Amino acid sequence: MATSHEPLAHEVLQQAAQWFATLQGEHGTNERTAWQAWMNARPEHRQAWNRVEAISGQFARIPQPAAAHQALRTGVSRRRLLSIGAVLGGGCLLAMGERSGAWQPMRADRSTALGEIRQVPLPGGAGLWLNTRSAADLSPDSITLYRGELLLEGAMGMRLGTPDGNLRLDGQRVGLREYPGHTEVIAYQGTVTAEAGGTLLTGQRGRLRRDGLSPLGALNPGAQAWTHGVLQADNMPLGAFIQELGRYQHGYLGCDPRVAELRLVGAFPLAEPEQIFAALERALPVIVRRPLPWWLTVQPRQPLA
Known part of the structure; x- marks a missing residue:
């Protein structure tokens, strides 16, 4: 930084x-x-x-090749992962911080490395997915997210802990993602209630802070595609797409502000970044520059009008 x-x-x-x-x-x-x-x-x-x-x-210090998605066991078809469209727009790339104490993720029951996605079976047929660089503690009646992102399915009545407060799941599927200053909560199926106040219904997402849970609107299409090793874009700005992709990559991944609002539609295989970069160059007026093996930026192919 x-x-x-x-x-x-x-x-x-x-x-x-x-x-x-x-x-x-x-x-x-x-x-x-x-x-x-x-x-x-x-x-x-x-x-x-x-x-x-x-x-x-x-x-x-990173062994090569990077062990991205070592625990990913999904068989997503490559042919359907590179559907991509574009229209013109602008933006920026910022690194995300973390608020959890350094010792907590290190001592967590389950954790993932950068670029790794892991499915954790739970008793009674429930399932837990941890996204890249995430850490959580598990107990019979609760899950505590210390860092990163998770998706929980089939665990009604489960208590959920986050750096920003506690939740109760009265449904089948919920997602949590840590951001600087708040935790995003997604109620995919069923209701989610915060101990400090506030409830989300099926199809809603919200912002959890110490003073409660406030709705943000409908969930984003494809928000849980990461559990299948896919980054899904639905008219997503290129800058935001590169920021998301950077969560799974070692080194620096940036986007020139002049092209950051170009729009993307498609589904992209997180374990195959070179395919993604090639697809971007084919579909958009951009070029991927790599002055160093671990420093990559997306820039205009030529000056934009």
């Missing part, structure tokens, strides 16, 4: 990544002098450089 509270501009991050790539290869005194001048020109340049270095250090 940047050392400043303000998000770093996309162009500055790209410059930092390009300088990093240059200095990793063959270079001489002129290149190092030019890089040092760039570093000294603005505080944001040093912040961007520090971020690139931090991501490089994290990625260097």
Whole structure:
């Protein structure tokens, strides 16, 4: 993350990544002098450089190839996963933080690594799915989400704990996802009630905070497609799509603001990102740039009118 509270501009991050790539290869005194001048020109340049270095250090510790979706056992047809359409629009990419104490996810009963999706059978035929980089504790009558996202099916009367309060499930299927400052709750089937007040009915989603549960409207189509290893887009802005895809990928994944509002329709296999990037280039006026193996951005193929 940047050392400043303000998000770093996309162009500055790209410059930092390009300088990093240059200095990793063959270079001489002129290149190092030019890089040092760039570093000294603005505080944001040093912040961007520090971020690139931090991501490089994290990625260097990851075994290759990355073990994305090791526990995923679904047989989704590839032919139906690359239906994609587009119309024109703009946006940005922000990294999501986490609020749970670091020790809680580490000691949780069940957890997933980045890029991993896991199904956990429960007594009585109920099922629990954990999305990428999630952690939860299980007991006979309760589930506590410490980090990430889960979907629970077939466990009526279950008590649900989150960083933002407790819930009661009076139905068959519910989803929880942690965000900075709140937890999103999706009532796929049946009602969900917060101990602090507020209820969702079938087909509704809401925001859970310490003061209760407030409705946000109807659930998004395809919101539970991740349980099948699919990222589903229904007229989704490209920037939001890249942000979601970044939850499953190591390294940096960004989107140029000039193309971030281009729209997507389709279903995309999370375990095969290269297919996704190829599909984006075929269907949209974008190109996927990779100045470093772990630094990827989606940019305009040519200047937009």
